[in-house]
Amino acid sequence: MPTLSAKAFQELLGGGLPRGAIVALHGANETLKSDLLKSIYRSMDVDPHDPFRVVRLENTDLDSDSARLADELTAISMFGGSRLVVAHCAARRMAERAELALSLPRGECVLALSSGALSEGQDLRSLAGAHRDILEIECAEEAAGDFRAFVVAELARRDVTLDAAALDTFLQLVGEDRPAARAEIEKACCYLGAPGSLTSDEIVAVVADGAGFVAGEIAKAAVAGRLTDIARGLDEMDASGADPQQALMAASWQCANLYRGKLKRWAFADRGTARNLSEAELRQIMGSLNEAVLRARRDSTVGAVASRHALLALARTVDAKARKSRR
Secondary structure, three states, X not given: OOOEOHHHHHHHHOOOOOOOOEEEEEOOOHHHHHHHHHHHHHHHOOOOOOOOOEEEEOHHHHHHOOOHHHHHHHOOOOOOOOOEEEEEOOHHHHHHHHHHHHOOOOXXXXXXXXXXXXXXXXXXXXXXXXXXXXXXXXXOOOOXXXXXXXXXXXXXXXXXXXXXXXXXXXXHHHOOOHHHHHHHHHHHHHHHOOOEEEOHHHHHHHHOOHHHHHHHHHHHXXXXXXXXXXXXXXXXXXXXXXXXXXXXXHHHHHHHXXXXXHHHOOHHHXXXXXXXXXXXXXXXXXXXXXXXXXHHHHOHHHHHHHHHHHHHHHHHHHHHHHHHXXX
């Protein structure tokens, strides 16, 4: 079978994995591989912590015991049902492991192989092309727009629609974490109660948890250079007894997300005051915020003051850039 995209593989999982399938996940995108493995668990209706139906093998396990993989693939589930063997291996050994699996009577056992990126000359692709039992998925770093397309597809699958502004808000809140995005989409479905659409304000209400909402608003004000809003937000935090370090960490996360958006040319990264900050400036701001977070964590007695100073300094920097661009 030819190489599948992550999207095509997940669509295939909707109909269930073929009996005795060999799934080969390879590439540098560990987050995507982890997400696809979770999709396999769901497709097979197995608990990843069930020792009778799921076996995990590391490369060292396979190298130290050459018969281990064969033993696990041909074992019968103690309480019946399909079994999943997850084997992490070196890319150069992937084709060898897949060939071994092809030679064995696997029954209902599914093998999921996981490795780093394949090099030229490694023959997993040709092996997969000749055998329908092998599902080969390349998990490379996602290109600009891939994660956005993934979110749009997940929303469409549940009959939920977001306009462009609401989608940008959603992406800013979840970053590029596929499992987190799925969880938040499920939450949005529960909020709607039926197919429909959500606005940006509703996305904030659904995705942002109540405990961190004020911190997130302060962080947004800092990144936007709104000093008055920061002061008001910090007063609210003081009144509620919340820790300003939450807002500092939220600001650090938002700047990191803006930086990622700049690199990938996402629309939200070129709106508002963010358009006045270059990639290099955002990288420098991220470094300063991370230092402030570490400083606040080292000494809890000055943590709140250090967090306030860092947030105000960020807002002044952004405000100064905005004023300069208007001249």
